Amino acid sequence: MDGKPNPYSSSTDLLRDVQAALKRHRPLGSMQSNCIRPRRTLLPQRRASSTSSSSSDVTNSQEEASSKDSLNAVVPSQNLDSQKKVQFSVPSNAASQDGKATELENLSSHMSSLGFAEMEWVEGSQIEAWSSSSSLGCNQQESVQQAGIDASLKCESGVSSVLPKRSVVTPDHLQQFRSFLSQPATQSSVVGPTCATTTSVHSTSAPMLNSTTRYSHFRQYCGSSVAAEPLGEVNVNPCPITEGVVKSIDVSIQETNRMPVDPGAEAEVRASGSCIDDAGSLSKESNQSKEQQGGELKESGNSKYTSCDDGKGKEAVDVATVQMQAPLPTTITSSSDVKLGSSKVEKREKAASSKGTLGARKRTYDPDLFFKVNGKLYQRLGKIGSGGSSEVHKVISSDCRIYALKKIKLKGRDYATAYGFCQEIEYLNRLKGKDNIIQLIDYEVTDKALLEEVMKGSFSNKDGRVKDDGCIYMVLEYGEIDLAHMLSQKWKELDGSYQTIDENWLRFYCKFF
Numbered sequence: 001m002d003g004k005p006n007p008y009s010s011s012t013d014l015l016r017d018v019q020a021a022l023k024r025h026r027p028l029g030s031m032q033s034n035c036i037r038p039r040r041t042l043l044p045q046r047r048a049s050s051t052s053s054s055s056s057d058v059t060n061s062q063e064e065a066s067s068k069d070s071l072n073a074v075v076p077s078q079n080l081d082s083q084k085k086v087q088f089s090v091p092s093n094a095a096s097q098d099g100k101a102t103e104l105e106n107l108s109s110h111m112s113s114l115g116f117a118e119m120e121w122v123e124g125s126q127i128e129a130w131s132s133s134s135s136l137g138c139n140q141q142e143s144v145q146q147a148g149i150d151a152s153l154k155c156e157s158g159v160s161s162v163l164p165k166r167s168v169v170t171p172d173h174l175q176q177f178r179s180f181l182s183q184p185a186t187q188s189s190v191v192g193p194t195c196a197t198t199t200s201v202h203s204t205s206a207p208m209l210n211s212t213t214r215y216s217h218f219r220q221y222c223g224s225s226v227a228a229e230p231l232g233e234v235n236v237n238p239c240p241i242t243e244g245v246v247k248s249i250d251v252s253i254q255e256t257n258r259m260p261v262d263p264g265a266e267a268e269v270r271a272s273g274s275c276i277d278d279a280g281s282l283s284k285e286s287n288q289s290k291e292q293q294g295g296e297l298k299e300s301g302n303s304k305y306t307s308c309d310d311g312k313g314k315e316a317v318d319v320a321t322v323q324m325q326a327p328l329p330t331t332i333t334s335s336s337d338v339k340l341g342s343s344k345v346e347k348r349e350k351a352a353s354s355k356g357t358l359g360a361r362k363r364t365y366d367p368d369l370f371f372k373v374n375g376k377l378y379q380r381l382g383k384i385g386s387g388g389s390s391e392v393h394k395v396i397s398s399d400c401r402i403y404a405l406k407k408i409k410l411k412g413r414d415y416a417t418a419y420g421f422c423q424e425i426e427y428l429n430r431l432k433g434k435d436n437i438i439q440l441i442d443y444e445v446t447d448k449a450l451l452e453e454v455m456k457g458s459f460s461n462k463d464g465r466v467k468d469d470g471c472i473y474m475v476l477e478y479g480e481i482d483l484a485h486m487l488s489q490k491w492k493e494l495d496g497s498y499q500t501i502d503e504n505w506l507r508f509y510c511k512f513f
């Protein structure tokens with residue numbers, strides 16, 4: 001036919017070749033899944049014919065072609081278009097697919113002459129699919145140039161991973177592709193995941209994102225709320241952002257150092273200082289007032305800090321109060337100044353009210369809970385015992401020491417008895433520093449004239465009685481046990497027996513009591 005030598009000498013050879021061709025190019029719809037393998041054996045031929053495609057490209061293209069075959073088999077209505085597109089795409093690829101295309105052309109012509117019309121469809125669809133898929137690979141620059149497309153842009157923008165899935169490259173597709181390429185590069189990030197990082201370059205949301213990120217960095221590393229800088233500065237270059245952060249921090253620090261000393265704060269400092277003094281004296285009197293004093297000290301420390309950090313040393317703040325200062329808050333803004341102002345007023349009112357309360361408590365205390373001896377308060381912990389004219393209580397002092405406080409009521413007693421009670425004080429004073437003697441820590445006789453006579457050794461008012469509600473307070477060392485308790489316990493142990501207390505035992509313990 002057409003004057004060309006007929007390679008098929010007989011119909012048997014022709015049929016054998018046709019069967020071989022059918023095996024190689026049978027549509028996937030009529031084949032089992034494992035029938036794809038013989039087609040892969042043809043890869044060396046295609047690879048040899050292709051000068052620019054890599055092995056991976058060919059493999060991918062072939063697989064795409066297989067899927068294309070199945071698509072064409074399922075949708076035969078596209079057969080006519082496919083045949084047309086074969087004529088469109090084959091010439092561009094025929095040169096590179098020399099052996100394969102020639103063989104298929106020959107087969108096609110012979111099959112058509114023999115009336116195998118379907119063979120032409122299968123062949124055409126196969127070639128079209130193969131050529132279309134291979135022509136859309138990243139390295140198939142010939143087909144890409146035919147479409148007027150830059151292959152590098154296709155590969156970089158990730159189009160290569162999308163287009164091969166399309167059935168055929170039609171003019172509409174090419175037009176869409178051209179319009180796609182004419183769009184700004186920012187949208188390429190939407191198509192290809194590899195360009196996603198470039199989205200923020202032209203994104204309108206990027207400034208907000210950057211400023212937010214920068215603000216969070218401020219909060220994270222500086223812990224201060226600094227006014228946001230203009231967005232333009234932020235988005236031009238990431239480096240200035242860092243500089244801006246540093247500058248802003250410096251500004252905030254300078255503002256901190258330049259904070260003027262508030263006269264009100266100074267007065268507050270002095271007021272809190274005097275309050276400390278008062279509280280210091282009160283701490284000796286009451287533990288409750290001491291707790292309040294601690295709260296007062298904390299407040300004064302906080303309020304004092306802003307005025308003391310001026311670096312000029314104007315404020316003569318004692319070391320103790322400075323050590324109690326709270327850490328400097330890094331947030332210094334106008335709003336914080338307003339808050340500081342209001343807090344100062346509140347603190348002043350609070351200090352005034354607390355000072356009034358402290359003054360009231362300074363004068364009054366619960367006599368059932370506290371004993372006052374020579375201006376010192378002792379809190380009652382419990383009653384130890386009682387004697388003929390007194391009662392002894394276990395107490396704790398302001399320096400947290402435990403004592404025994406003996407209280408002798410003088411009201412209504414005759415003067416001679418009261419005089420005898422006061423002599424006990426004199427004797428204990430004489431035994432100060434002696435071993436095995438309970439030490440007298442402190443004492444107070446409310447009737448000062450009585451105590452003076454006792455100390456002088458004079459006794460003028462023999463028939464008189466103590467008129468006032470006088471008491472004798474004696475602060476003693478606290479003894480765990482005394483001889484009386486030792487003897488009572490010993491008698492309990494010997495109760496019911498005919499034994500008596502061992503004299504040696506009695507001598508031994510009498511040395512300690």
Ligand SMILES: Nc1ncnc2c1ncn2[C@@H]1O[C@H](COP(=O)(O)OP(=O)(O)OP(=O)(O)O)[C@@H](O)[C@H]1O
Binds near residue numbers: 384385391480484485
């Ligand atoms: N310093 C002390 N430490 C511990 N307990 C004490 C102390 N002084 C007294 N007591 C206890 O208090 C109780 C009463 O003591 P107090 O001195 O009043 O007793 P008294 O001397 O026997 O009586 P009075 O002296 O009135 O005749 C005693 O039983 C004693 O156990």
